[in-house]
Amino acid sequence: MRIGIIGAGALGGTFAALLHQAGHDVEVTARGASLAAIRDGGIQLTGGYGDVHARVEASELLTRRPDLVLVCTKAQDAEAAITANAEVIDGATVVVVQNGLDGVDTAAKLLPRSSCLGLLSIIAANHTEPGSVRVTSTAESFLGRGDGPPDDESRRIAEVLSEAVPVAAIGGFRGAQWTKLVVNMVNAVPAIVGRSVQEALSNRLLRRVITASMRETVRIGIARGIRFGSLQGLDDRRLRRFARMPLWIGQRLPRTLFAYLGSVPNLGSTQQSVRRGQPTEIDFLNGAVVRQAEAIGSDAPVNRALVQLVHEVEREGFLPVERVVAVLRN
Ligand SMILES: NC(=O)C1=CN([C@@H]2O[C@H](COP(=O)(O)OP(=O)(O)OC[C@H]3O[C@@H](n4cnc5c(N)ncnc54)[C@H](OP(=O)(O)O)[C@@H]3O)[C@@H](O)[C@H]2O)C=CC1
Numbered sequence: 214m215r216i217g218i219i220g221a222g223a224l225g226g227t228f229a230a231l232l233h234q235a236g237h238d239v240e241v242t243a244r245g246a247s248l249a250a251i252r253d254g255g256i257q258l259t260g261g262y263g264d265v266h267a268r269v270e271a272s273e274l275l276t277r278r279p280d281l282v283l284v285c286t287k288a289q290d291a292e293a294a295i296t297a298n299a300e301v302i303d304g305a306t307v308v309v310v311q312n313g314l315d316g317v318d319t320a321a322k323l324l325p326r327s328s329c330l331g332l333l334s335i336i337a338a339n340h341t342e343p344g345s346v347r348v349t350s351t352a353e354s355f356l357g358r359g360d361g362p363p364d365d366e367s368r369r370i371a372e373v374l375s376e377a378v379p380v381a382a383i384g385g386f387r388g389a390q391w392t393k394l395v396v397n398m399v400n401a402v403p404a405i406v407g408r409s410v411q412e413a414l415s416n417r418l419l420r421r422v423i424t425a426s427m428r429e430t431v432r433i434g435i436a437r438g439i440r441f442g443s444l445q446g447l448d449d450r451r452l453r454r455f456a457r458m459p460l461w462i463g464q465r466l467p468r469t470l471f472a473y474l475g476s477v478p479n480l481g482s483t484q485q486s487v488r489r490g491q492p493t494e495i496d497f498l499n500g501a502v503v504r505q506a507e508a509i510g511s512d513a514p515v516n517r518a519l520v521q522l523v524h525e526v527e528r529e530g531f532l533p534v535e536r537v538v539a540v541l542r543n
């Protein structure tokens with residue numbers, strides 16, 4: 214199949230290398246040093262899916278009409294990236310590989326002739342240098358759209374993507390996006406203090422703040438009438454129970470949830486942006502929770518404070534642990 218990948222970063226590079234290895238005709242978009250590195254030496258993938266060296270075609274914009282497109286940018290870049298490639302991709306099946314709640318709707322709005330799906334990835338991947346990606350932990354990914362059961366196209370595309378990494382077609386995709394949003398509450402705190410996800414979770418005080426942001430997200434989701442999808446051992450029942458727990462009991466949830474990361478330090482995709490000096494996705498993660506709260510006349514003070522701290526880090530660098538701990542005192 215001819216597959217176009219927009220944004221050959223951590224996940225885009227992983228999919229590009231593995232789909233190329235599976236025999237697909239892959240073209241990626243990249244810019245600057247990444248474009249030069251991929252044109253010169255291909256994509257070098259290491260870690261959980263083995264060592265793969267993929268010599269794929271690379272350009273600033275896709276040059277050939279693909280059958281399938283993966284949009285692998287951060288959420289804040291999706292609109293610009295899709296618009297720039299719209300002439301070539303409108304009409305193709307588009308999979309938006311993205312955290313947050315908006316990816317599929319953004320693509321569908323910009324590409325009226327395309328069939329758009331979303332992919333929730335639990336894989337942890339690190340874009341270590343231009344052209345190089347290291348997968349620090351592997352896991353099944355989830356493909357779907359809307360609220361209904363999985364459709365035939367989701368199943369067909371899940372089969373194609375499973376030639377690269379395990380992908381399941383799921384129903385109730387919107388609810389699963391919310392569950393993934395709860396999981397992504399692990400991104401902000403490590404990005405603020407410049408520690409790995411594992412280090413942040415092993416610190417009692419930081420874990421408390423992560424737990425509070427997760428619980429606030431679940432409570433807002435419940436108030437919005439969301440039925441949380443099953444993903445990574447979480448489901449609607451478990452999250453509703455978690456929403457009622459005091460923090461000292463609830464803090465067990467992030468500990469068990471992220472045990473799968475193992476001991477290879479995972480920075481999370483938000484901190485990777487910080488370390489590269491790029492804007493983060495925080496307005497589409499914790500910021501999405503704040504907007505969802507506002508839509509029902511409510512507030513999400515923990516998430517609001519974490520958004521502000523991540524923006525401070527983007528401007529001025531990592532902050533001491535005390536600044537995060539203070540979030541629960543205000
Ligand atoms: N990394 C991970 O472990 C995981 C990531 N995710 C999610 O997957 C999505 C992708 O994340 P990740 O792979 O980490 O992101 P990266 O930042 O590693 O890669 C994003 C890519 O998009 C490119 N890009 C940015 N703007 C544009 C544009 N306007 N046009 C074309 N390309 C553009 C970037 O290029 P440039 O570098 O030149 O800006 C970069 O190559 C995010 O939503 C993230 O939250 C989900 C699970 C795990």
Ligand SMILES: CC(C)(CO)C(=O)C(=O)O
Nearest residue numbers: 335336337396479481482
């Ligand atoms: C896999 C996980 C939860 C943490 O690495 C992630 O989604 C991210 O980094 O954005």
